[in-house]
Amino acid sequence: MTTFIEEVIVNLQEKGLNLSELKFILPSKRAGTFLKHQLSSLTAQTMFAPEILSIEDFVESISGLKTVSNTELLFQFYTTYITLNTEEHPDSxxxxSKWAQILLQDFNEIDRYLIPQEKIFDYLSAIQELKHWSVQAEQTEFVKNYLAFWNKLHxxxxHFTTHLLEHKLGYQGLVYRQADARVSEYIQEHxxxxxxxxxxxxxxAEEAIIQHILEHTNALIYWDIDKTxxxxxxxDAGLFTRQHAKNWKYFKTHPFNWITENYKTEKKINVIGVPKNIGQAKYIGNILRDLQNSENKLESTAIVLGNEDLLLPVLNSMPDxxxxxxxxxxxxxxxIPLASLFESLFNLHKNNPKAFYYKDVISILSxxxxxxxxxxxxxxxxxKLIETIQTNxxxxLSCADLVALxxxxxxxxxxxxxxxxxxxSKALSCSKTLILALKNHLNEKKxxxxxxxxxxxxxxxxxxxLERLNTTYKYFQSISALHQVYxxxxxxxxxxFQGEPLQxxxxxxxxxxxxxxxxTVIISSVNEGVLPAGKSNNSFIPLDVKLENNLPTFKExxxxxxxxxxxxxxxxxxxxxxxxTEPDALAGGEKSRFITQLELENIHTLKHAIATPTVSLVEQKLKTVAKSPLVIERLxxxxxxxxxxxxxxxxxRNPMDFYFQKVLKIQEYDEVEETVAANTLGTVVHNTLEDFYKPLVGKQLTEAHLTEMKxxxxxxxxxHFEITYNKGDITTGKNxxxxxxxxxxxxxxxxxxxKEIKAGRIIKIIAIEADFKRVKINIPEFDFPVTISGKVDRVDEYDGTTRIIDYKTGKVNQSQVEIIDWDALTTDYDKYSKPFxxxxxxxxxxxxxTLKFPLEAGIISFKNLNGGFLKFTKKDKSGNGATKITAIDQETIQLFEAQLKVLILDIFNTEIDFLEKEISH
Known part of the structure; x- marks a missing residue:
């Protein structure tokens, strides 16, 4: 393969020209690097390298102006805006900055295409006058301001361009316009x-400059367009070169170099659809592996990224x-990771809050x-700091709160x-000090x-x-303005990146x-909206005005x-x-029209494929853990x-949860409880009632007791909220x-x-939060002790009947504390967990x-207080109808103990693994 640059160099050598004495002008600096490399390889003798410039640098050298960055231009333009704007409250x-960026782009286009300024600005303001229509004789203040804006554009x-020219500065368009005015002077000097x-x-402007140099000097120009x-x-690939060949006076007397015939040569074109951007990056890595295996050493291979955001994924997908x-x-x-840090800091301080949301604080600390x-x-x-925030x-949190911690x-x-x-200024000072602190730390292990x-x-x-801009112009009235420019x-x-650009x-x-x-060329993201970029109207100049003045539109x-x-x-x-293959309206749609065009041309055979990642079907199995000797010892x-x-x-409910929490002692992740959780609410209610009833143990409940509690x-x-919810705020919102x-x-x-006391019921408190430890369970099969421990919320006597009461802040119905099938007591969690x-x-x-039979046990549900004391009930279906028995006697305890032993034996059975259950939510 002979490259275009090689063809140009050979042609210049055939003309007998001294390459060292030429000045090469190319579209980009990158192309200049390759030109210099090709010159060294195609020249047998030692020579001085010729002057090689990109078109932007060349035009700037003619103009005598220095190109200013877009950000600097924005500040210079605001000076013009403030100077000319006599309104009481001009825009901050x-x-x-939000509308000025667009206007600067339009100024740039107007100058690059050498449009008469006064004509186009008068045209634009006249259009806006025509657009305004109102039945009212007088215009509203809003309409007046709107039209005044358009009238001030010129x-x-x-003012803006005059100011820039006085300081020998310019944006790209102004540099081009000035270069066009000075090109004759340049030719005389060079x-x-x-x-x-x-x-x-x-x-x-470029056309005018290049044509002037071609017509008045012995300059040469080489195009690279295929005959097809x-x-x-x-x-459209030949749209511009056809226009140049037809319209330039120079080509009436000079040949048009070159129209080549390379496109129709045999090519292997593979069109591959890959889902998502990361998929494309991974697939590029696979292509490179295939090329390496086919003895293509990648020396003449290019990856061209249609979407430049793919750079990082592609670099991470490079084969070793x-x-x-x-x-x-x-x-x-x-x-860069530092960008996310400063973005977080700007968002944190933008509105100068008195206290910061904990997630924002944790994000920065992490x-x-x-x-x-x-x-x-x-x-x-x-x-440690994060854990303190979560635990409490x-x-x-304010800065003072964090310092205190x-x-x-x-x-x-x-x-x-x-x-x-x-x-x-303070934001910039803090940011720079932080960067220096980071630098000093990193220097320790450079x-x-x-x-x-x-x-x-x-x-x-x-x-x-940013500090220079702020010091020079003093236009940052807020952190938001600084953030925007940042x-x-x-x-x-x-x-x-540093490296050898040609290898x-x-x-x-x-x-x-x-x-x-x-x-070999690998082109990614060949989708509509990316290649080509599609329609965008980021301009104050309407389409018809652009067409009238030969300004570029989406077609060009x-x-x-x-x-x-x-x-x-x-x-x-x-x-x-x-x-x-996955269309995204924001980041590119369906496959590009270029692919369809290649198919319709029917010049090359396209090999189509859809690439999808290999996804192995992994059978989702429930986890199981065998009961090893160590596990048994822990049990x-x-x-x-x-x-x-x-x-x-x-x-x-789920043996695997039991294994994680009790055997492995793995606790649930302790997150900040922004809103009071159900278990926290339950703890507060339980502890409050404990405080109220504990002093009454052994006493009969009276109206006076209850009135005092209220x-x-x-x-x-x-x-109790302050104790249980720690430093959580309960003064607003859901809390x-x-x-x-x-x-x-x-x-x-x-x-x-x-109500019960007033109705004549006699309630005597026997125990509150009664703590039972190591109550022995008699299991002859074991040679070690097995015990059960727990706290009973309340035990009382109700008209002489002993009651064991469990408080529930959730809703419980009577049917949930009834039992029919004793054999299912330890296996059916959903049905029998509460009776158990x-x-x-x-x-x-x-x-x-502690107690004697008979007695009753049950639940008081705070969401179902109308249900009263929900008594544990045995349902006997031996007869024609169901008989309900609420009294707990020795037989009930024996039936329960038998099922409890079954459960304990199951837990210790080494032949039964801890098996994960599918939990329905």
Whole structure:
């Protein structure tokens, strides 16, 4: 394969020209690097390298102006806006920057295409006047301001450009307009032969400059267009070159070099649909493995990313055998981990809150760059701080709160969470100090943190630039304005890769591929909306005005992409075109029209394929854990200390949960309880009732007791919320509702007790929160002790009948405490978990000799207080109808004990594994 650059060099040599004395002008700097390399390989003798410039650098050298960055332009333009705007309340810089970016783009286009400024601005304001229609004779204030804006556009432009020219500065369009005005002067000053090569779409200023140099000097120009596209009057790949050949006066007397015939040569074109962007990146890695196996050493292979956001996934998908790699695009700063840290800090301080939401605080404390700052004597203070926040349910924290929790790290915490006070200067100062703190830490182990140090250096430069802009212009009236400019700079800045630009595999964007040729080309994201980019109207200039003034529209932009796409294919021998099979309206739609066009041309045979990741079907099996000797030993320890009723019901529900929680002692992750959880509410209600009833043990309940309790409800509930919910806030929102619900539960319960007393019932409190430890279960099969332990909420006498009461803050119905099938007591959790717990309490109390038969046991449900005391009930279906028995006697206890033994034997049975159950939610 002979590349376009090689063809140009050979032609110049055949003309007998001294290459060292030429000035080469190319579309990009990247192309210049390849030109220099080809010159060295095609020249037998030692020579001085010629001057090689990109078109932007060349035009800038003619103009005598210095190109200013977009961000700097925004500040310069705001100076113009403030100077010319006599309104009482002009737009703030933050508001201004949102529409000014678009207007600057329009200024740029107007100048690049040499449009008469006054004419187009008058045209635009006249259009807006025509658009305005109102039956009212007088215009509203809004309409007046709207029309005034359009009438001022020409004044904005004139003042702005005059200011820039006075300071020898310019944006790209102004540089081009100035260069067009000075091109004759440039020719007189520079007696050198120019060679233009590889151009396609040119703006009016570029056309005028190049034509002037061609007509008045011995300059040469080389195009790279294939005959297939050039001779087809409707093919967009040849749109611009056909226009240049037809319209340029120079080509009336000079040949049009060159129209080549490379496209029709045999090519292997593979069109592969891959789901999602990451899938494309992974598939590119597979293609490279195949190319390596086919003895293609990747020296003339290029990966062209239609969507440049794929750079990081593609780099992560590179096979290990690739030793040399050159990335043209630069690594975007917005993808660096430090970007997420400063984004979090800006969002945290933007509105200057008095306290910060705990998730935002944890996010910053957990950041990979921040966490090392909290290490002291190999102790991770950040983790300790996060655990404290979670344990104490602290939903909102101030900087002072954080410092109080970790006094020794006050400087770092103040740096991160100290108020920015709506002050951009303070925000910049804090950010720069933080970067220096990070740098000092990373310097301690410099060899391990080379890349991280590079990150901090680039961000240091970025914040230095922000500080310079703030000091020079003083337009940052808020943190939001600073944040906006920060994001603007961040999106345009890159971290350049270091390496040998001419060796190994090449990774580039579509524009970097200009003038370059490769044997093997892999193009990703060939989808509508990406290649080509599709319609976008980010302009104040309407489409009809653009057409009238020969400004580029989406049609011309599509033609530019079409040329670059087909030019990559011209000399290539093997092509892989990859598209995303999952249409996304925001990030590219269905496969590109370019693919359909290749099919319709019918010049090359396209090999289509759909690639999907290999997904092995893994059968979802329920977990099982065998009962090893170590597990049995652990179970014996639990048995000696005492199984709790809740742990036994947990085993009934799901043996695997029992294994994790009791055998392995794995606790659930302790998150911040933003809103009061059901178990917290239950604990508060239980503890409140314990406080009220504990002093009455052994006494008969009276109206006076209950009336006194009612007066203490609010303070007692609040006290227990503060203990149980730690530092959680219960003064607002759902938590306040939970607080009121807890008070209402207690009040309703006491009122129900009061009603019973007034009705003449005699209630005597026997025990409150009775704690039974190590109540022995007689199991002859074991040679070790097995016990059961637990707390009974309340035991009382109701008109002489002993009652065992379990409080439930959830809703329980009578049917949920009834039992028919005793054999299902320890296996049917959903049906019998509550009767099992009730009988556990009865068994413990009876075994400890505390109570005598007969007795009753049951539940008081705070969500079903109207149901009263829900008694445990045996249902006997031996007769024609069901007989309900609520009294618990010795026979009941014996029946329960038999089932309890079955459950314990099951737990210790080494032939029965801990088996995960499918839990329906």
């Amino acid at each position: 810089f933050e508001v201004f 004044a904005y432009y004139t 007696n050198i032969q120019h060679v233009f090569l590889g151009f396609n779409a040119l703006n009016t 596209f050039y001779e087809n009057p409707v093919h 055998f690739i030793e040399r790699l050159n990335v043209t695009m630069g690594f975007p700063l917005k993808s 950041h990979q760059f921040i966490r090392p700052l909290f290490f002291e004597n190999e102790k991770d203070e950040a983790t 349910n602290i939903v909102f 970790s006094e020794s790290f006050k400087p770092v915490l103040t740096l991160l969470f100290g108020a920015w006070d709506y002050n951009a 060899d391990e943190h080379v890349l991280s140090l590079e990150y901090t250096y680039r961000f240091h430069e970025l914040f230095n630039e 994001k603007e700079l961040l999106s345009s800045e890159t971290l350049d 190994g595999l090449q990774i580039m964007g579509m524009l970097e591929s200009r003038v370059l040729d490769f044997k 932009k599509d033609a530019v992409y079409t040329y670059h796409f087909y030019r990559l294919l011209q000399r290539a021998e093997q092509v892989y075109i990859i598209y995303n 014996k320890e639990i048995a000696k200390r005492g199984f709790s009723p809740s742990s036994l019901t947990n085993y009934m 007066s203490k409800i609010s303070n007692t509930v609040l006290h 306040l509702i939970s607080f009121e619900i807890a008070k209402r539960y207690v009040l309703n319960f006491i009122n129900s007790e009061l 717990q009730i009988l556990c309490y009865a068994f413990m109390m009876q075994s400890s000799g």
